[in-house]
Amino acid sequence: MAQSGVHFSRRTPSDLRVNRIAAVRHHLPPPLDLTVSNPTRVDIPYPRDLLAALADPEGLVYRPHPRGLAAARRAVAQDLGRWGGAVDPERILLTASTSEAYSFLFKLLCEAGDTVLVPAPSYPLFEHLARLEGITAHPYRLDPESGWRVDLSSLEALPRARAVVVVHPNNPTGSLVCAEDREALVSRCAERGWALIADEVFLPYPLGEELLLESFVTESRVLTFTLGGLSKRLGLPQLKLAWIVTSGPAPLVGEALERLELIADSFLSVATPVQLALPSLLAGGRPVAAAIRARCQHNLSCLGEILAHHPTLSLHPPAGGWSAVLRIPSVIAEEELVVELLRRDGVGVHPGYFYDFPSEGYLVVSLLPRPDLFAEGVRRLAQRLEALL
Ligand SMILES: Cc1ncc(COP(=O)(O)O)c(C=O)c1O
Known part of the structure; x- marks a missing residue:
């Protein structure tokens, strides 16, 4: 029929x-x-035994936590300490990928029809990820003449903008958000009520003179979500584990974490074996x-x-x-x-x-x-x- x-x-x-x-x-x-x-x-x-820890028999028991297992979050916090100083594992939430992290954050911050500001040029998936959440990705310009600095005049005060995304270092330009642009972005976020989303999947891969790139994980002035994941951190996209670190003014962080936990609890998408294996993966994958x-x-x-x-x-x-x-x-x-x-x-x-x-x-x-x-x-x-x- x-x-x-x-x-x-x-x-x-x-x-x-x-x-x-x-x-x-x-x-x-x-x-x-x-x-x-x-x-x-x-x-x-890749070390032949890198994935051995996935066979931990603990993985035969299902005891999920919506933010991710505590030991796995501690391992991420310890790893991130290298870039941004101490990170509280309670501010970390695990997801299956950075793409999923974006989808959770768009659900957290946006009503259908809202807008997030994304850099151009940048990672082409933003438009698609936004559309899948019923929202719009609106570009702001990175200027080639100044080494891809943020063109602040293109960061428009759109009535329905809820967040601004930075990719640090950016894909594909490899450019960083410099200290001056970071200050300007933070003050725009503070003035306009935007959240800041910092995609740092490439932070462990410096190519220029600066060998240790500075992270957004400790940004405390505005509500900030910093993203990373195993896909780039250890070159293991197939393991499907990424993270969101929330920082900013304490009451906002608390509410954002509770709401994110509710979103994550609806999916519980990160497999138990990879969470159990995470401390050993982060050590063995160096x-x-x-x-x-x-x-x-x-x-x-x-x-x-x-x-x-x-x-x-x-x-x-x-x-x-x-x-x-x-x-x-x-x-x-x-x-x-x-x-x-x-x-x-x-x-x-x-x-x-x-x-x-x-x-x-x-x-x-x-x-x-x-x-x-x-x-x-x-x-x-x-x-x-x-x-x-
Ligand atoms: C800037 C950026 N963010 C996120 C991702 C996706 O990472 P994941 O595999 O964790 O979804 C990519 C993939 O290339 C990327 O370039």
Whole structure:
């Protein structure tokens, strides 16, 4: 029997077709893929017994806590101590991923139809995560001329804005929220009643001169939620564990935590074995994080060396993270170049417009690929551009 009249909500888009670049990649998967973001597929050495603690027989008993098991939260607090000073485990709530953390925070802070301010360029998933919660992600601008500082004039006083998101270091620009911008953002939040959401998934991955990047976890002046997770912290996205650290004025923190606990209690989405294993994972996973950091640093310096011979391409040096942004001359549209590289050179890169850059003329490369593949991919990209000049 055919059924008619079923309604699908606008939280998912009506046009589900893949974009042109994805369609080309589907037919021509690039052997030199400079878009990989999955650290488990790029020959990073993981200790063979890293996941042994997941088999702890304690995991046979189900005794959930909506904020996450106390020992797991203590392990996160201890790990975070490295960046932000002492963190009270009672201010930590575990989620299955940072994406889930966003969804909990949007439920906590927004009515349907409200707005959160998100940086542009940045992580493209914001729009989607916001839409799934029935809210809007409204961009504020990061300025390329000033090393991606916040353009304060674009932080609009929208009547239904509830929160401002910072990504620190930002994906894909690798830029940090500098001390001056942090002050300005905090005072805007205080004046306008916005919460501050600081996505720090890439904080453990400095690439520039500053080796220990400063965290928002101790921000006490406005209601602040700082996010991190195993996906980037230990290069283990498949374990599905992330965290929200709440800070700010005490009465607001208390109420936010109680309400967040209620949201988390409705899902109880973090598996018990990964919570039990967390202290051992955070200790045993250090060599993995070190290997990822060394890989990104190595590929970044190799990128610098290759570009020194190819002045057609210039680099916006990242301060942290797993990616780099290249400026290309305006001889070809980003999308055409990306398709050319796939078809003729077997090289995969992302066009800037995927990340909402302020204009055409940007490419984004991942710093994760195996060094030989990375170097060859960048060389072919530079040669292709030179051939177009
Ligand atoms: C800035 C940023 N935040 C969050 C995430 C997602 O992390 P998770 O796997 O914990 O959802 C990513 C993934 O690339 C990211 O780039």
